[in-house]
Amino acid sequence: MDLIQDKGLQSALNERNEIANYASNKASICLEKYTEDRKAMEFLAFIAKFEFISTDFIEYVQDKSKEDVFAYLQQFILDAVCERIDPIGNYYRVNEILRDFIQRGNNPIPQKFSLVLDSFVDDFLENYDSGNYDVSEYQIALVEALKSGKETPAKLLIPSHFLKTIKDLYAGRSRLRDVVKLAKRVLQKSDYYDEHIVQDIRYFLCQALARLKDEDFKREVQKIRGPEHNFLFGFYHRMNGNYQKAYEYFLKSLEARRTEQRSRRELVLVLTRMEAFEKALTLAADNYTKYPENPHIIQSYFLCIYYANSNDNTQQQLDELLEAISRISSETAYEMKASMNALYHYKFGKKLDAFELIDDAIVQHNKVPYPVLTKLDMAMSSNNKTKIQDALRALEAFSSTQARSGMKVEKAELLLLALEGKAHRAISLVEVKLKNLATPARQKFTKILEEAGKSPTRAEHA
Numbered sequence: 001m002d003l004i005q006d007k008g009l010q011s012a013l014n015e016r017n018e019i020a021n022y023a024s025n026k027a028s029i030c031l032e033k034y035t036e037d038r039k040a041m042e043f044l045a046f047i048a049k050f051e052f053i054s055t056d057f058i059e060y061v062q063d064k065s066k067e068d069v070f071a072y073l074q075q076f077i078l079d080a081v082c083e084r085i086d087p088i089g090n091y092y093r094v095n096e097i098l099r100d101f102i103q104r105g106n107n108p109i110p111q112k113f114s115l116v117l118d119s120f121v122d123d124f125l126e127n128y129d130s131g132n133y134d135v136s137e138y139q140i141a142l143v144e145a146l147k148s149g150k151e152t153p154a155k156l157l158i159p160s161h162f163l164k165t166i167k168d169l170y171a172g173r174s175r176l177r178d179v180v181k182l183a184k185r186v187l188q189k190s191d192y193y194d195e196h197i198v199q200d201i202r203y204f205l206c207q208a209l210a211r212l213k214d215e216d217f218k219r220e221v222q223k224i225r226g227p228e229h230n231f232l233f234g235f236y237h238r239m240n241g242n243y244q245k246a247y248e249y250f251l252k253s254l255e256a257r258r259t260e261q262r263s264r265r266e267l268v269l270v271l272t273r274m275e276a277f278e279k280a281l282t283l284a285a286d287n288y289t290k291y292p293e294n295p296h297i298i299q300s301y302f303l304c305i306y307y308a309n310s311n312d313n314t315q316q317q318l319d320e321l322l323e324a325i326s327r328i329s330s331e332t333a334y335e336m337k338a339s340m341n342a343l344y345h346y347k348f349g350k351k352l353d354a355f356e357l358i359d360d361a362i363v364q365h366n367k368v369p370y371p372v373l374t375k376l377d378m379a380m381s382s383n384n385k386t387k388i389q390d391a392l393r394a395l396e397a398f399s400s401t402q403a404r405s406g407m408k409v410e411k412a413e414l415l416l417l418a419l420e421g422k423a424h425r426a427i428s429l430v431e432v433k434l435k436n437l438a439t440p441a442r443q444k445f446t447k448i449l450e451e452a453g454k455s456p457t458r459a460e461h462a
Contacts, residue, residue: 033079043072044102045102046109046110047073048103049103054092057140081098120140143164162201206236227253228253234252243270264283267280268284269300272300293327299325299336325340338357341361355387358375362375388412414449415448427446
């Protein structure tokens with residue numbers, strides 16, 4: 001409203017990004033008072049899972065959890081974190097902007113609420129025909145029953161239940177096989193469903209198959225029409241580490257308005273994996289301008305600036321991005337910020353301090369490999385043989401193939417060869433092991449191997 005008043009309607013429309021930023025910043029500020037109240041945030045993360053909830057459902061949660069969750073709900077309503085969606089006040093939902101903000105933060109649901117939800121689903125499946133459940137309880141119970149694979153009465157299910165469940169399962173990433181199983185179950189009866197629902201379900205099926213590196217992807221993707229076909233093929237090739245092919249497909253999908261923004265984000269990711277940081281810089285800056293509240297986009301832009309040719313504004317730009325990611329309250333953002341902060345100190349501070357920071361990050365975020373991969377980057381930049389070996393050993397603890405393979409690990413192993421006096425052998429393997437790197441990046445790394453081979457004794461300096 002202020003923008004319209006000050007600049008007119010058209011100018012305000014041209015500054016949609018500023019409006020979006022305002023919403024995200026407002027979300028962060030609204031939730032700030034709860035950051036120290038762990039129980040309140042746990043309950044908020046729990047109810048943000050659902051489209052809407054009812055007083056009956058909250059009573060069930062309170063009774064089973066033995067916690068006064070109604071008190072939290074009342075406070076959320078007073079603070080406009082939650083809102084009533086009917087005149088009587090039986091139904092509530094988390095403010096849409098805050099709900100999106102919370103869900104993107106991947107805030108974990110505590111076990112006590114997971115157990116309550118599981119109990120509620122079991123009760124519903126035994127007594128659904130009693131007439132004692134409201135519309136929100138039907139929605140919650142059916143979606144959660146589908147997620148857990150429990151036997152669900154077919155007569156109660158509608159396509160939107162399947163689609164919602166598939167979206168939720170896919171977002172969790174750990175249950176991709178369940179996404180495939182459920183999507184195929186629905187698509188067996190696709191003749192009875194709306195065409196758009198079918199396409200959406202098949203889209204998630206293809207994404208799950210791509211992440212699983214399942215060859216069935218190539219058959220299913222042929223049934224996807226329009227720009228999503230090229231986008232999904234780009235996604236499949238990225239998941240399989242074929243970055244040049246992924247780049248070509250994403251360029252095609254970039255031309256269509258429907259997939260343009262998704263393609264821009266993917267292109268930046270692919271180019272950074274190829275270490276074509278300067279090429280990705282403009283796209284990364286554009287993504288950040290449009291979505292400055294997305295931690296993945298902030299991190300991608302940070303890396304592009306960090307590894308591209310430095311200029312007088314580099315430190316100031318990195319400072320801004322560290323400040324931007326500090327405003328985001330989520331485990332993902334905390335982990336990313338820790339790695340970014342270590343890299344920042346490596347570039348502008350003392351390297352010893354930077355390694356201490358990344359070691360702390362590895363301890364704090366020990367369920368993901370990304371801080372270890374950051375340490376590996378720093379160790380290779382230092383030609384520090386001991387730290388390279390430490391990072392490689394740490395990566396072996398992760399089951400993720402991305403952590404234990406990929407070009408960073410290949411580069412590290414080749415650099416170790418050079419530091420052990422086998423530079424010629426290492427250089428001969430560059431074209432084979434690092435074929436997915438951009439040509440300038442391969443040439444640069446070859447020179448690094450040559451230098452490392454000349455003075456392997458430098459390997460132990462910090």
